[in-house]
Structure formats: C-alpha cells, structure tokens
Amino acid sequence: MSADTxxxxxxDPHRRAMVGLLLTRPMxxxxxxxxxxxxxxxxxxxxxxxxxxxxxxxRQDAQRRVYALDPAPIAELDAWLAxxxxxxxxxxxxxxxxxxxxxxxxxxxxxxx
Amino acid sequence: MSADTxxxxxxDPHRRAMVGLLLTRPMxxxxxxxxxxxxxxxxxxxxxxxxxxxxxxxRQDAQRRVYALDPAPIAELDAWLAxxxxxxxxxxxxxxxxxxxxxxxxxxxxxxx
DNA sequence: CCTTTATATTCCTGTCAAGGAATACACCCA
DNA sequence: TGGGTGTATTCCTTGACAGGAATATAAAGG
Numbered sequence: 001m002s003a004d005t006x007x008x009x010x011x012d013p014h015r016r017a018m019v020g021l022l023l024t025r026p027m028x029x030x031x032x033x034x035x036x037x038x039x040x041x042x043x044x045x046x047x048x049x050x051x052x053x054x055x056x057x058x059r060q061d062a063q064r065r066v067y068a069l070d071p072a073p074i075a076e077l078d079a080w081l082a083x084x085x086x087x088x089x090x091x092x093x094x095x096x097x098x099x100x101x102x103x104x105x106x107x108x109x110x111x112x113x
Numbered sequence: 114m115s116a117d118t119x120x121x122x123x124x125d126p127h128r129r130a131m132v133g134l135l136l137t138r139p140m141x142x143x144x145x146x147x148x149x150x151x152x153x154x155x156x157x158x159x160x161x162x163x164x165x166x167x168x169x170x171x172r173q174d175a176q177r178r179v180y181a182l183d184p185a186p187i188a189e190l191d192a193w194l195a196x197x198x199x200x201x202x203x204x205x206x207x208x209x210x211x212x213x214x215x216x217x218x219x220x221x222x223x224x225x226x
Numbered sequence: 227c228c229t230t231t232a233t234a235t236t237c238c239t240g241t242c243a244a245g246g247a248a249t250a251c252a253c254c255c256a
Numbered sequence: 257t258g259g260g261t262g263t264a265t266t267c268c269t270t271g272a273c274a275g276g277a278a279t280a281t282a283a284a285g286g
Contacts, residue, residue, distance in 0.1 A: 004126050011124035012274085013117050016193075023196055029233060042275055044234050063232040063283050071197040078194055080129075083136055084184040085191060125244090142263060155245055157264050176253045176262040 001054045003080070006073050009053035014038060015046050019055060019069060026068035028061070114167045116193070119186050122166035127151060128159050132168060132182060139181035141174070 010016055014036060021027065021035050033043045047067060050056045054073045059066045123129055127149060134140065134148050146156045160180060163169045167186045172179045 007124045011120045071200045074197040075201055084187045087184045088188055
C-alpha cells in the first residue's frame with residue numbers, strides 16, 4: 001500500500017470521521033451511515049477507500065458487514081512524523097530563533113483576495 | 114487553520130517532498146524547483162498551499178524567497194495520531210485478537226477488477 | 227423461490243485541484 | 257530608468273473525486 005494511498009485516504013474529513021468512529025468499536029455499515037450523515041452508497045465508497053488503504057477490515061455477519069479499524073498503517077504516518085517531532089520537541093526555541101531570523105514577513109504575504 | 118487544510122496540504126506527494134526537503138535547511142524557490150523537478154510556477158503554487166497551511170514561512174532575500182519549514186502544524190497531526198498510537202503500542206496482540214475474530218475475510222474482498 | 231434487509235457498484239454530473247505556458251511583479255544593478 | 261533575475265499569478269485544459277439515484281448483489285427467512 002503506497003504512502004500516497006494512505007495519505008489520500010485520510011485527507012478526506014468524512015473518512016477521518018469514520019476512522020475516528022471505528023476507534024471506539026467495530027461497527028456495521030448502517031451505523032456508520034447514521035453517524036456520518038452520508039448516504040449509504042457514499043459511505044460504502046468511502047469505506048472501500050479505507051479498505052484499500054488497509055485502514056479497516058471487514059467481517060461478515062449475516063447480511064451485515066462489520067468494519068473494524070486496523071491502525072497499523074497509521075504507524076506509517078507516525079514514522080513519517082518522527083523527524084518533525086524531533087524538531088518541535090528538541091527546542092522550540094532553537095527553531096523559533098531560526099524562524100525569527102527568517103520571517104520578516106507575516107505568515108502569508110499573499111493578497112487575501 | 115483548519116485541520117482539513119493541513120491534511121489536504123500534506124496529501125500531495127510533491128508537497129510532502131518539499132516539506133521533507135526543507136527539513137534539511139531553508140531554501141530558495143529555485144533550489145526547490147531543481148530538487149523536485151517541477152516547473153517553477155507549479156512549485157510556487159505548491160508552496161503557496163504549504164504557506165496557507167502554516168507549514169512553511171518565507172524570508173525575502175533580495176529577489177529570492179527563502180522558504181523555511183514550520184513544523185508546528187504537524188504537531189496537530191501528532192495529536193490526531195495519539196489515540197491510534199495508543200492502540201498499536203498497547204498490545205498489538207490485543208488488537209490482533211480483535212482483528213482475528215473480526216476478519217474471516219482477506220484484507221480487501223473487493224473484486225480486483 | 228420470493229421477499230426483505232444490508233451493502234456494494236454503476237452511472238451521471240458538478241466541483242476542484244494540478245500542471246504548463248504566458249505573463250505580471252519585485253528587486254537588484256548599471 | 258532600463259535590463260536581468262527570481263518568484264508569483266493568471267488562464268486554460270484535463271483528470272480525479274465526491275455525491276446522489278438507481279441498480280445489482282448477497283444473505284436470511286418464510
């Protein structure tokens with residue numbers, strides 16, 4: 001599963017919501033539909049994306065499909081974060097100094113139009 | 114800065130590459146163009162997205178714009194990750210059991226067509 | 227078998243983001 | 257002030273994705 005697939009899957013707020021929902025417990029599609037307020041087809045499509053990113057697994061229970069979170073891929077994100085975490089842990093002041101020298105501009109100089 | 118903006122900014126692989134590049138040191142646009150192999154306009158547009166997500170800052174040096182990483186927003190991701198990290202740290206076996214009960218299906222049952 | 231229930235898939239449409247080319251803008255220097 | 261350099265912006269086209277409606281599929285139960 002490419003990193004891109006993972007990032008793309010989580011880039012969508014509805015999908016993050018679903019993942020967050022499944023954090024509490026596994027859940028059949030119907031409940032996810034109710035919780036997210038999306039249509040059933042749309043929900044199923046999002047779940048498919050999550051499946052393909054390896055973020056969820058399905059168990060079949062009669063006609064129902066119960067989705068459960070698989071947090072393993074998220075470890076990949078964690079690994080990606082590591083170098084940055086090092087930055088903001090190891091001295092926000094060091095970084096701050098670097099940024100102070102560096103920013104004689106406000107955060108975003110683009111004309112807000 | 115909404116979480117969506119941040120995720121969207123990082124969802125693009127070129128932008129992640131730029132962020133990773135700026136992890137080593139601040140850098141003017143020209144160098145980023147060379148390193149990423151994108152056109153200069155495209156690069157500028159990506160940098161704008163990163164700016165608007167608060168991930169980079171600009172310092173003006175004569176005609177050059179030197180971009181520097183601001184890892185602060187990434188802390189937001191780290192916070193988002195926390196609950197999941199708890200899952201995979203605190204007993205992959207517990208989770209594993211949950212998934213085993215749960216998965217009598219291969220990872221993704223969708224017809225690979 | 228036929229119906230009901232639960233979910234997946236297809237079709238269609240509108241929106242949005244990405245990329246290149248051309249152009250505008252800002253700054254330095256002579 | 258004019259030219260050169262470095263960067264941003266605009267315009268346009270194209271491709272990807274989201275969402276709804278309708279439909280297909282799968283399983284359970286009578």
